[in-house]
Every structure is written in structure tokens, then in C-alpha cells.
Amino acid sequence: MKISTLFKNGIIKENPVLVQLIGICSVLAITNTVENSLGMSAAVIAVLTLSNIVISLMRKFIPAKIRIPIFIVVIATFVTMVQMFMNAYAQPLYKSLGIFIPLIVVNCLILARAESFASKNGVFVSAMDGIAMGLGYSVAVVALGTVREILGSGSFLGMSLFGESFQPISLFVAPAGAFIVLGLLIGLFNAFVKKRITD
Amino acid sequence: MSLFAIMISSILVNNYVFARFLGICPFLGVSNKMETATGMGIAVTFVTTLASVITYIIQHAILNNLGLQYLQTIVFILVIASLVQFVELALKKISPGLYSAMGVYLPLITTNCMVLGVAILNIQEGFNLIQTTTNAVGASLGFFLALVLIAALREKMDIADIPESLAGFPITLIAAGLMSIAFAGFAGLV
Numbered sequence: 001m002k003i004s005t006l007f008k009n010g011i012i013k014e015n016p017v018l019v020q021l022i023g024i025c026s027v028l029a030i031t032n033t034v035e036n037s038l039g040m041s042a043a044v045i046a047v048l049t050l051s052n053i054v055i056s057l058m059r060k061f062i063p064a065k066i067r068i069p070i071f072i073v074v075i076a077t078f079v080t081m082v083q084m085f086m087n088a089y090a091q092p093l094y095k096s097l098g099i100f101i102p103l104i105v106v107n108c109l110i111l112a113r114a115e116s117f118a119s120k121n122g123v124f125v126s127a128m129d130g131i132a133m134g135l136g137y138s139v140a141v142v143a144l145g146t147v148r149e150i151l152g153s154g155s156f157l158g159m160s161l162f163g164e165s166f167q168p169i170s171l172f173v174a175p176a177g178a179f180i181v182l183g184l185l186i187g188l189f190n191a192f193v194k195k196r197i198t199d
Numbered sequence: 200m201s202l203f204a205i206m207i208s209s210i211l212v213n214n215y216v217f218a219r220f221l222g223i224c225p226f227l228g229v230s231n232k233m234e235t236a237t238g239m240g241i242a243v244t245f246v247t248t249l250a251s252v253i254t255y256i257i258q259h260a261i262l263n264n265l266g267l268q269y270l271q272t273i274v275f276i277l278v279i280a281s282l283v284q285f286v287e288l289a290l291k292k293i294s295p296g297l298y299s300a301m302g303v304y305l306p307l308i309t310t311n312c313m314v315l316g317v318a319i320l321n322i323q324e325g326f327n328l329i330q331t332t333t334n335a336v337g338a339s340l341g342f343f344l345a346l347v348l349i350a351a352l353r354e355k356m357d358i359a360d361i362p363e364s365l366a367g368f369p370i371t372l373i374a375a376g377l378m379s380i381a382f383a384g385f386a387g388l389v
Contacts, residue, residue: 028220180373190365191364
């Protein structure tokens with residue numbers, strides 16, 4: 001399989017958030033600022049790539065019947081490592097992402113890639129697939145975070161954009177804003193991008 | 200916090216779907232029909248409550264005593280995964296009727312982030328065993344409520360004329376957003 005197709009699939013054709021709609025919980029919860037979005041993206045890319053590599057290495061020894069529990073333990077191990085790393089080196093980010101770091105374990109995206117890709121393909125390709133899917137997740141999350149932070153707090157990466165007279169629309173940083181902006185984003189993606197690929 | 204306050208808070212004020220974004224995957228996946236929504240709701244209530252009680256006991260009896268708190272994520276997810284398997288087997292033997300009602304939804308629950316989320320939040324909030332149980336029941340009832348509400352809406356939306364690119368998940372997300380605004384009205388109740 002060509003590496004470029006992997007990346008095209010991960011970012012556009014099979015984008016985990018915008019097309020497959022898996023792992024939406026963390027997407028909605030942590031996109032209130034761009035900084036949180038970037039932090040979560042880094043965590044997801046790290047866990048996805050590492051777990052894909054390890055599962056691909058073990059794919060010949062894992063008995064088919066108990067593969068899911070084994071995948072979950074591998075993923076949980078990497079999530080715990082990422083969690084401890086963030087707690088040690090990025091305390092503020094660790095605090096603001098909160099419970100959604102341990103919840104990466106149950107992010108369907110990671111289990112889905114383990115099951116449908118890493119357990120059937122070689123190590124290098126699986127690693128690339130992890131990075132590609134992770135990037136697809138990041139693109140969607142950062143786009144959502146940018147819209148929500150600019151409209152909801154009038155800032156980008158914490159820097160104020162419009163001066164003091166700007167009254168931010170707090171709906172967009174509230175939970176309701178997450179649902180609405182993601183719905184519109186997927187709608188836009190369907191209207192402009194998806195049509196072009198299928199044509 | 201009183202038990203009543205915990206219950207109201209987890210059902211309405213901090214609804215796990217609309218305010219805390221837990222359990223969104225099944226919320227979008229199985230909410231297209233009223234019937235499946237009810238089945239999933241019952242299964243989730245059962246597993247979340249059981250999982251919260253068991254993880255509470257494990258956290259306080261084993262992990263805290265041995266200083267193994269860092270293993271929390273791994274241990275909890277394993278407990279939940281095996282619990283789901285166990286519940287499935289037990290139900291098949293004991294109550295085939297209930298099994299056929301919620302059997303298909305049970306395997307899906309392992310990756311429902313609400314089960315793990317509620318278990319971890321209970322520990323973080325420092326709840327005791329009774330508060331843990333109350334919070335778990337409240338969280339699942341809140342999830343049930345959200346699921347049934349959105350399923351009722353989606354049955355109506357099926358016959359509505361929706362722009363092609365918004366049909367399906369996008370319009371459901373937008374509807375959920377509007378519902379989340381309504382739920383925000385409960386803020387200040389507790």
C-alpha cells in the first residue's frame with residue numbers, strides 16, 4: 001500500500017471525525033480552546049501510533065478469540081504513559097484536559113484502527129496509518145477549536161484578537177456550541193469536500 | 200452533597216451527554232429508533248451502576264492500599280470489559296427475555312466512554328459507596344433521558360425535508376446542541 005494513499009485516506013477520505021464519526025466524545029469536550037485541541041491531538045497521535053506499532057508486532061501471536069482484551073490492555077498501557085508524561089511535563093494542559101486523557105482508552109478510533117488495520121498489516125505501514133489517522137483527527141479537532149475559541153472567547157491560542165470592546169458569544173464555548181459547530185462543520189465537509197472525492 | 204442533590208445534578212444539571220460529553224458514540228449510533236434507544240438505555244444503566252460499585256471497591260480495597268493508583272485506567276477498563284462479558288453470559292442463562300432485549304447492545308458498552316468516565320469521576324469527586332451508586336444511577340438515567348429524547352426527535356426528522364449535506368449525523372448534532380441549550384437552563388438548580 002502506498003504511503004500517500006494512507007495519508008489521503010486518514011485525512012480526507014476516511015477522516016475519523018468528519019466521515020466516520022468515531023471518537024466524538026473527546027472531540028466535543030476538549031475543543032473549547034485551540035491549545036486544548038493541539039494537546040489532545042498530540043496525545044491521540046502518540047497513543048494511536050504506538051499502539052498500532054505494538055499490535056502489529058504482536059499480530060501473529062495474539063489468539064483471535066481474546067484479541068479485543070489484549071488490544072485494550074496495550075492501548076491502556078500507552079494511555080497511562082501519556083497521562084504520566086503530561087502530568088510531569090505539561091501540568092496546565094493535564095488539568096484542563098482532565099478526565100478525557102484516561103478516556104482515550106475507550107476512544108473507538110484507536111480500537112478500530114487496531115482491529116481493522118494494525119492486526120492485519122506490517123509494522124511500518126501500521127505506524128504510518130496511526131500517524132495518518134491521528135492527523136485526520138487533529139485537522140478536525142483544531143478546526144473546531146479555532147472556530148469555537150475565536151467566536152466564543154474572541155481569542156486565538158490565548159491571544160486576544162478583537163480588543164476589549166468585543167463581546168464574545170459565550171454559547172460557542174458552552175457544550176451546546178460544540179454540538180452545533182461540529183454539526184455545521186460536518187455539513188460543510190459533506191457539501192464541499194465529500195462530493196468532490198466521490199465525483 | 201446530599202443524595203438528592205447528586206441525583207438531580209447528574210440527571211439534569213450536569214447531564215452526562217449534554218454537559219459532559221460522555222457516551223456520545225452510542226448516543227449517535229443507536230438513537231435512530233425509539234425501540235433500540237430504550238434497549239440501550241436499560242443495558243447502560245445496568246452496567247454503569249454495577250461497574251461503578253465494583254471499581255469503587257477495587258480502588259479503595261486494592262489500589263489505594265498497595266499504592267498502585269497509577270494503574271487505575273488499565274485496571275478499570277479490564278474490569279469493565281470482563282464485567283460486560285460476564286453480564287452477557289449470566290443474562291443468557293438467567294433471563295433469556297432480558298437477554299434478547301439488551302443482548303446486542305451489551306458488547307457495544309465496553310467502548311461506551313460513559314461507563315469508564317463515571318467510574319473515574321466517582322473516585323475523583325471523593326464519593327463514598329452510597330454516593331457512588333446514586334451518581335451512577337443518576338448518570339445512566341440522564342443518558343437514558345437524552346437517548347430517548349433524541350430518538351423521538353430523529354423519528355420525526357426522518358420525514359422532514361433536510362438539506363442533503365446536513366441529513367443524518369450533522370442535523371442530529373445540531374438538534375443535540377439545541378437540546379443542550381435547554382438543559383443549560385437547569386443550571387443553578389443545585
